[in-house]
Amino acid sequence: MLVQGGMTPHEALRCATSNGAAYLGMDRDLGTLEPGKLADIVVIDGDVLSDIRQSEKVRYTMINGRLYDAATLEEVGNATKRPKYWWQR
Secondary structure (H helix, E strand, O other): OOOOOOOOHHHHHHHHOHHHHHHOOOOOOOOOOOOOOOOOEEEEOOOOOOOHHHHHOEEEEEEOOEEEEOOOOOEOOOOOOOOOOHHHO
16 A cells, blocks of 8 residues: 555565564564564565565565464474364364
8 A cells, every 4th residue: 555655665665664663662673684683574475676566475474483384384494293273174
């Protein structure tokens, strides 16, 4: 919606990440990828700077340092497998 309102994709991403963290007073811990900050991130399969709609193509999600496949929610690189979720049975 920010892009539809006239922002560039880069400006929209900055508003959703670093500007949002700064507004909440959490920019020392969140909002950008820097050493010492928390790193919950998504890996997108596409170029969001040329087409913001590519942000819908999430490939991986990292939460608390653990990497997950976005399509299956399976942890990547971990030998143990989780039990199936109720909707997968």
